[in-house]
Amino acid sequence: MENRQRLIINGGRRLEGEIAVHGAKNSALPLLSAAVLAHGESIIHNCPQLTDVDAALRILSKLGCRCKKSEDTVTVDAANVTSPEIPDTLMREMRSSIVFLGSVLGRTGRCRLSFPGGCELGARPIDLHLSALELMGMEVSEQHGYLDCTAPAGLHGAKITLSFPSVGATENILLAAVTARGVTEIHNAAREPEIADLADFLTKCGAKIRGAGESVIAVEGVERLSPCEHSVIPDRIVAGTYLCAAAITRGELILTRCEPSHMNGFVTVLESMGARVYTYGGGKMYLSCKKRLVAPKTVRTMPYPGFPTDIQAPFTALCCTAEGTSVFVENIFENRFRHIPELVRLGASIKTEGRVCVVEGVQRLSGAKVRAAELRGGAALIVAALAADGVSEITGLGFIDRGYESPEKALRSVGADIRRV
Ligand code: EPZ
16 A cells, blocks of 8 residues: 655654544454454444554455444444455455454354465464464365365364464454354463453453453353444553653643553553653543653563553654663564664664664754654654654655554644644
8 A cells, every 4th residue: 555645744842732542453453353243233433543444344345244434433234244255455455354264254154364464563473363263163274375264063162272372363262252152261361451342342242251351261152142332442552652752752741532551561661761641530641751761771572461562663762862771672573673774864873683672862863754664663753753853754654544543633733843745
């Protein structure tokens, strides 16, 4: 999806004001997949307006669902699911389309999809998804890059232990288990808030789930699910990205419609760096940063509730002008430092070695032309450019638009000199 647009940022302005955080992309996608299981029209509120959500709606339409979107409310009528196939083009466009496997298989007994290619973050295999669903009775035949998944005798419950608490695998197992015969137990399940949000939705549809958000989840299969109405949880990564933007410009920011309890894994790091963060009730939090930040010694990305891999890139940007040296260890993905060379073009002093990168704080960054190579790395470039002297130009906005609703509007509303051309 070549996007010719550019962001022009004139850096050095303090951010001050209030930003409302939109719904979580990584919750909306599995929720849209879950709607396939409900016989009728589900309504999803606070759904973010992102290109990845549009891609998910196109997949739902190809499956035979009738979708409508108005502002941040999406309705999905899955009364008639007429096809079990996820189009190759859409699988390529968005590898997280793999999250449709569990629901399409559960609803139709079949799912045909092309192997999700690698992505900007590395290989991103789906072995944990497939081996778990095979324990539940799924059979996979693979030819010409296509996976033909069937459940000839229907899906049945199983005791599944994940070797890694994979978010997507946990979601696919939940989606397959809610209407499987018998009980499914997931051990070493992912604990991300998006898992609990998916379980909430499925429970409203009539599913029987216990322990979502913990490491052991139990599901008792039911005959059939009915549609429901649900509101997507706030996007903790988008919230964290804007906190980084305010902190690097030594500004003050109020976030509304956010969920501070989902953000402890990295807000603690912001506070250790010297930022002042207060959380109020009702989804509101406040950050102020009056002086130069002190670099955190070591930051290791971990599964939830640890430091999220998705906020690693914006934090490496934040540390570019902090006082001291930081070591980032990326434990989740094999290739998540593609933004580093671009930060160096902005004047940062960073060395990478495999899954480790060392950021040596400098006094100032200076504007440059830089290019996003993936979603969160692109967000990191925006954070850095906001603090860089002079004008920066960021291309590769197609990646950024996958996960951030018009970031230029949000940032301009709190004083940034940023425009999209
Ligand atoms: C989800 O991806 C998120 N995407 C990612 O956010 C996020 O970074 C990731 O979880 C970790 O929190 C969505 O929710 C749509 P994983 P997912 O399965 O499910 C390996 C963003 O920027 N693995 O927990 O793909 C995998 O290669 C995106 O919004 C296997 O080896 O993450 C990776 O190294 C990026 N085999 C690690 O586990 C498998 O079968 C984590 O993957 C599955 C995963």
